[in-house]
Amino acid sequence: MKNERIRGKTVVITGASGGLGEQIAYLCAQNGANLILLARNIEKLNHLSERIHDEYGVNCPGLALDVSNPDQISAVFKRIYETEGEIDVLVNNAGYGIFSNAIDINLTDLEGMFSVNVIGLIACTREVIPHMCKRKSGHIINIASQAGKLATPKSSVYAATKHAVLGFSNSLRMELSQYGVFVTAVNPGPIHTDFFQKADPEGSYLKNLGQFILDPEKVASNIVSIMLTNHREINMPRWMNWTATLHTLAPRLVESLGRKAFFKK
Known part of the structure; x- marks a missing residue:
């Protein structure tokens, strides 16, 4: 996968210590982009940063960031602009989910998902908007989910956060279009990452998905290919997006036909 547009550009990735964020980082580095990796686990970030720098020779600092902490967000992005310069691409990848029936979800998990998936994403985005608009250049990539298009049982709160991400992205895209700043929403289905260790500790959802689960490297490749x-x-996958589109047109039909599959969590 080649994307010469990002060579020498600076890409910031939240939630970069593993999974999809890690794969995005590797592919950006392969294309000559300079990276700034953000996540809570600084030990994992440092290991990843060293490996990427040694293998690809690009600038790749890792900074500790808990995106549920607004004060940390402000401090970290201020440091980035002061020490690393402008940000060309922001990938809002940090996020998590917990699968649970609405009646069983506890308030701590509810607040946590909204703090990270929605408020943290918006707060990180607000840090780069003035700079990108001033330069009339930049790209904000928000990792949403197919759950943001078609909510299913046991994912009500997680789906609500991703619906919020899509709503924010759609509005932001129009707001920033006059400045030449791009906004992309990424809506993957289930990806084979550590996401499910927290979302579905029993492993039943992954087992039921079988061959339909996405390869994180393939998802990352699609994301990096459209940067800038x-x-x-x-x-991704297309069939899941077609189902979501059909649900918009004929919700009762999809919910009736898909009832058995939707409850496989």
Whole structure:
């Protein structure tokens, strides 16, 4: 996968210590981009930063950031602008989910998911908007989910956070279009990452998905390939996005036909 547009550009990735964020980092480095990796686990970040720098020779500092902490966000992005310069691409990848029936979800988990998936994402985005608008250049990539298009049982709160991400992205895209700043929403289905260790500790959802689970490297490749282009959405897999589109047109039909599959969590 080649993307010469990002060579020498600076890409900031939240939630970069593993999973999809880690794969995005590797592919950006392969294309000559300078990276700033953000996550809570500084030990993992340092290991990843050293490996990327040694292998690809690009600038790749790792900074500790808990995106649920607004004060940390402000401090970290201020440091980035003071020490690393401008940000060309922001990938809002940090996020997590917990699968639970609405009646069983506890308030701590509810607040946590909204703090990270929604408020943290918006807070990080607000840090880069003035700079990108001033330069009339930049790309904000928000990792949402197919759950933000089609909510299913046991994911009500998680789906609500991703619906919020899509709503924010769609509005932001129009707001920033006059400044030449791009906004892309990425809507993957389930990806084979550590996400499910927290979302579904029993492993039943992964087991039921079988061959339909996405390869994180393939998802990352699609994301990196569209960086610094005016691309509205990435939707994977296609059949899941078609189902979500059909649900918009005929919700009762989809919910009736898909009832058995939707409850496989």
